[in-house]
Amino acid sequence: MPAEEATPAIVLRTRDYMDSDRIVTLLTEQAGKLGGIAKGAKASRRRFEHRLEPFSHVMLYFRRRPHGQLVFITRAEAAELRPFRLEDDLGRLALGAYMLELAEALTSEDAEASGAYHLLAEALGALGAGEANTALRQAYELRMFRWAGFGMQFDRCRVCAENQTGSAPVYFIVGRGGIVCARCRERIPEWGIRLATASAEALVQLGCLPMAAASAATAAGADGALAIARFIASVVDRKLRSVEFLDSVIAPATRA
Ligand SMILES: [Zn+2]
16 A cells, blocks of 8 residues: 655645535645545535545645546544634635635646645735735736746846846746846737826735735736736636636736
8 A cells, every 4th residue: 555645735625525524625745736535525524524625734644546637535623733713704705715726737746846835825924914905916916927937027027137126117928937128019910908107016026025015015917917917818728617706706906
């Protein structure tokens, strides 16, 4: 029998299976993204004292199976891990659900993802302690995509590389994952999303702040949100189900 492994993990998604089992997708610190089956999860308080539900932060014990994709989850414990308290707040639940879905979309099974696990834990911790707002959402988007190898750039022109901080409006080019200056824009064929200076600056800041400081920072306006949304749609090959609801609960400010 394969050895039992243990790792901190965050539950991304669950579904019931048969009468008493549960199939769980988790983002783990040491084993990447995992799909597992928790036999008797709905009945066993002993092995699953901490319930396996989205947002659960658990020490996961599991065994791999020689054949088949799903691991056997043997136990899940709260251990010393920080719980994420998102209950009773629609904004937190909406943003939290989006954070889980984005983490799932940007990770793959059998690939190292400890950076993504730590980012998600940091973001859900900040969400439980503070306000669900556009700044926290944008900080998470920027940092999670950078972790996945899709860093977006808002301070230097992607063409001439000149620093654009504080200068005239810039243009976000989806296919280049960054901005171009007004001069270079006239020389390239792509269509760009015009970004106000304040939005570009806010995104530069949010991209390097700790999550705990993000919700108190300034968010980019609707122009910045549109740039990020278009970029995400160009990279993620599925429709994120949680976005529509999130957009109805938390909306970026519209700039004149
Ligand atoms: Zn330029």
